Amino acid sequence: MCGGALVVEGSPSVSERMRRILAAAAPGLQLAAASTQAEARFMLAAQAFSFVLVGMDGPDGGGAALIRQVRRDHPHIDVIAMSETDDDRLVGAAIAAGAVGYVLTEADDAELAFLLRSIERGGAPVDSRIARRILGLFAASAQPKPIAIQQPVPASPAEGKPLLSPRELKVLRLIAQGWSNQQIAEAVSLSVNTIEFHAKNIYRKLSVKSRTQAVHQARQQGLFN
Secondary structure, eight states, rough: OOSSEEEOOSSSHHHHHHHHHHHSTTTEEEEEEEEEEHHHHHHHHHOOEEEEEEEEEESSSOSHHHHHHHHHOOSSOOOOOOOOOOOOOOOOOHHHHTSSSSOOOOOOHHHHHHHHHHHGTOOOOHHHHHHHHHHHHHHOOOOOOOOOOOOOOOBOOTTTSSSSOHHHHHHHHHHHHTOOHHHHHHHHHHOOHHHHHHHHHHHHTTTTTSSHHHHHHHHTTTTTO
């Protein structure tokens, strides 16, 4: 993980725990903490960060407003939301505000460290339970579409070739099921680095920055049909 990380959390115990996990996962990472959104805004204006962890169920009204501001004023900073449980309201608010990941603090230290380490590889840490929730939210909000005959993979107008390769499409289908990169690698007998390479290509081709956005965009384009 390059750059610094800011943990925005009203609970001192949760804040200290997340900083401890980050310090162990990425030795040398510059860490800072803010207990309120006002304090976080001040620190974001004064210091450079590569990503921010935002507590969604904090004492000053939740983190969605802060996430929106960071995405608007500091678009180079990745924002990962966090909460104790997978509450639909909090998850929906975080994703709508622009969070590229979502972790649950009820998970154990090892699981959180595994998810957060994906940031340095360009990944987006999303708890598997959250991934399932997000897919449910997308399905519930999807609008009916006219029935049409479609190719298995839409073709790129510029090149006349499939937008995603068969391997990339298979990886994306497993991502949509909430599988981690490690689980996908084991399932298809490839290295984790190779799966991450495919994931980055998927993000680039779909013009997105996270797993959740990739799944949403793929559904919008009919890639799973």
